[in-house]
Amino acid sequence: MELLAAARAGDEDAFGALVLPYRRELTAHCYRILGSAQDAEDAVQETLLAAWRGLAGFQERSSLRTWLHRIATHCALRLAKSKPARLLSWDHGPARRPGEDLGSPVEGDVWVEPLPTETDHPERVRERREHIGLAYVAALQRLPPNQRAVLILRDVLGYPAAEVAGLLDTTPASVNSALQRAHATLADTTLPLDQVATPKGKERSIVAAFVTAFDAGDVSGIVDLLAEQARFTMPPLPAWLDGKDDVIAFLTERVFALDWRARPARFNDQPSLACYQPADDGTLELAAVLVLDLDGDRVTWLASFIGPDLLARIPLPQRIAANEFGDHR
Template structure:
């Protein structure tokens, strides 16, 4: 059993290995916390490294009245708030799909910095159970819809909601983390919950998604892949809900409704432009690396990552990310013939 007190003492004396052992159990969950705060996998990794460096340099300020985990969350939360204030965010890009003319979008996105989070890394983030005040299911708390809605909240409301409803910290603990008061935390949480309700569908508005890797999910995903790879637009559209949406950060174009999404799919997926879909998972949802055949020798070039949001036996949202996210999922930029 690890003696945390001994490790803290050794780390304070300059033992970097002891510090590594001390923080390693919390590393992945801190990265997920930073991801929820910032909405970007790369920004989250930067914030995590900043957090660990600050903890190493400021270990003498750890008074051990709260747990090490709580102290680390305090540092991570404030580093993320600083990053939000600095506004070093990715800018929206122009259309980046060669030889494709996009249809007129129905709306414009607000979050060009949004990135997916690989499911392969989530297992290491589940080491600590949420506290007694948590009220948001952990699967929901990492979904793209939830993370997107979080990004539209004011920064302190965002921080309070994550610390209280996702991680389950008491109001008094959150007030200490944010150098605030319990009354201020309660007020921010009330406003954040109201803001979140306005951006997420209520439980009665949409059928629940099939369980991950269940027969129902596998069957729906298989139908989607067949339709996409065979450029069968009619079969693909048949799998969509009436209120389906498509977004593609950092490109700001958004498409809402089955008719608009059908026009988008027809522009992207057409005879002569053949795709191969390589399965993966992101944010607890089915996802696919998209590879398009660009040469007679069968070379397939990665064009992006598509994440599906499911409702019952239909797809209710598709989010396409640019190909720069593929390495985070252990996926190559291209596939040989």
């Protein structure tokens, strides 16, 4: 209460402390609606500015969390309605064979993007429960923006229909109808939404195997980890590979023909790799982020992100001294 009173009196530091516990949750919420970490950050900034300006009007009829979610939802929806829904590679065109041309980069606000998540943050378990997996967020982009918001508020954040209706300025009947339509659409998706959980120890061993494969330029250590239906995507290039054999051939002939070093990372609370290539100055430069989608002990989707603009925004070291990785092949 003291923070709230101080913030209402114009204390910006008090306001910052007041909203800090909700910052991560608001970012995840906006990311689910928008499919882009950058757009989510923009929506959160707009949310906090609106909350700061409107704090005098917060009458505490709802919790601060609910009030912030209301503002964030409307900010994210305005942004979502101003842009086309973000795509996955297989929404853009058919799969290609390993030796085919990869096409020209499709730039702009086109692709579903990854969300950096902290490896050791105590809210990681909560984030997993709140659905920030890449496949789930991609599936949400198949829904109209209002249905996205309803499904997230009801199924992910657990608000009752009447409260969602209040948040979205609609009726409970409309909320229930939108939720039913959203469920029907997601039931028809080919994205892997009902996956078997992977034990943490197995996750670590899979990531270690991929790090070794990138460092050695040798696919043999990860062949048995790929599901038969594995896919490889690489936005902003439109090309993608479908099926274990084609993925292995592409890794062997195209990816591992280049010089790489990799280290573990975490995106969308999924096992991931930060992948580096030699730069002209002798350092190693961030060249790709690889997010691994797992079903039990098998990798079903290798989501590689190689766009320079996206990589420049990612909170990872952009350049690393070569000796930090030790000996190289």
